[in-house]
Amino acid sequence: MVGRVLIANRGEIALRVLRACRTLGIEAVVAYSEADRESLAPMLADEAICIGPADARRSYLSAPALISAAIVTGCDSIHPGYGFLSEDDAFADAVRAHDLTFIGPPANVLERFASKEETRRLLAAHGLPTIPGSGLLLDEAQALEEAARVGYPVLVKPSAGGGGKGMRMVRSARELAAILPICRSEARAAFGDDSLYLERWLQDNRHVEVQVAVDRFGHGVHMWERDCSVQRRHQKILEESPSPAMTAAGRRELAERAIKAVVAAGYENVGTLEFLVDGEGNAYFIEINCRIQVEHPVTEMLTGIDLVATQIRIASGEPLGFTQADIAQRGHAIEFRINAEDPEHDFRPGTGTIERFNAPGGPGVRFDSHAYAGYEVPPFYDSLLGKLVVWAPTREAAIARGRAALNEMVIEGVVTNVQIHRALLTSEPFLEGKFTTNLLDRIGSAAFLAGAERA
């Protein structure tokens, strides 16, 4: 087992990793930028070390700064959290080259799953259904030919992308020809790689993902699915499990196919396979996330498994220590992402000092946050302030606990998106379990909030 971990991330996930280290009895050092000096994780860690200025390129994205910090603080491992360098195979390789353990999939595994297009092909070969799509686009003529074969409308996607960045839906050949150069330059700017591919556009789909864990010995388990269909511009806002859109048999089949395919493809450590599910319940594999995800607590509430501790154990070379039969799926869990952003002004990010703060509590309520009264929200990073997760034996009871917890939560001084969550818990499509990924954007957040107030 690793003995001392450098946490190379910030915000709530740095705190989450710190808590996992504490329960495993291992020490943790938090690496922080100048802008995060007063975040909870650096203050609660065994030790904290400033690695650079607020600019992430010189701190959380600087491999030399992070590796140097790990070495000078006597760490033997680095946990990358999510985002930043968490899925960067060159970073994982450099970490290993310095005799440190990278807490995540090994570099060669990250490399194998780095390209979305190649991953789709690899996992399709291992039995996962994929959305009809194209290979990498070469030029305009070939792109138009491929689009005609796939069938309009099509989604143009960057191969190196993530988080919905750089994706465009087009309905005709003329539209496609016009948008290709724009997509290329956007992809190049965002990911340093302008490779694109096409996918058939699925109207009214749901986003369902399967959590997996595979140890170094090829022993893997799935931990069921999460439904992340409540999105705004491809950004998840609320996640829940089990998916209200799938039958028990459908969920089991999807999860079993997913774990079988990734074990066969040589995956290692904790990961998530994302699927789109259409109106008829057909699931199509879209991508794999080779990291811990923001919404992992939903699965922890249902299974009782500490996913971050599992990551650390697998990276240390230990066997999983449990089998599929040991994995429970109890009750229903919902996660609300609490972001510092203004739903009434197009979700503009908010900054400032939190003047009053109260974290909700009670049975089945968990609140993961790096914030507190007096905390100043820095303007340099994503707007996630915390995650409220509720659990109850049934979906109805979880929704009731969610309402109560959202009402208990106090965050003043900084604008938050809490009202969008309150509105969701009164919206008919959500209560009926019929939310689709495009619903919020189609209605418009302002209209959605106004509708909730009238209700």
Added chain:
Amino acid sequence: MPDQHQPGERTTAQRRADHAGLARLSDTLVPALVAKLTGSGLGELEVREGDWKIRVRRPLGSGSSAAAGATRRSERPRMGSHAYAEGRATSAGSRAQPGVPEGPADNRRAVATSPAVGVFRPGLAIGASVHAGDRIAIVDLLGIPQDVSAPIDGTLVEIFVQAGEAVEYGEEIGAIEAPAAAATASGDDVAGATAVGEA
């Protein structure tokens, strides 16, 4: 230990360009090189780009053992009191003005801070006279020396860190004291810097 091409006589502008280039190289090229070297049986690798060359040489012992032995005054920010942030001259506000004097009694003094997280290697001795931008010491970032630069013209009067000690980004390294005459001449500038530092 890794080696680095030493440029000859260079102007401040050239030095600045060199630093930008070096920052870029250390962010992208060096980790790749180190990985390559470790994975190979080679003892040394060299890459040239423009005026620069970087040579990575396999150390005799383990690559990290020398640095791992570095001592560090273990610390972390404390909750409740914000004394940690306020007590240091390295907060974001003062970084823009590296020559911020420490206080009214010491208004001819300015503090040089660490440009990186790494291991401190001393350079100039106390008493040395320096110009703003001169290298007074080095912080070893995975074998790549990063310059600790003098923020003002003057004399190096104090060094706060021991050789081989680990330092974090922004840590105070040494104090430079401006000559008395210069302080009088540039009194307005010093006052201006104080205002910025306290804003």
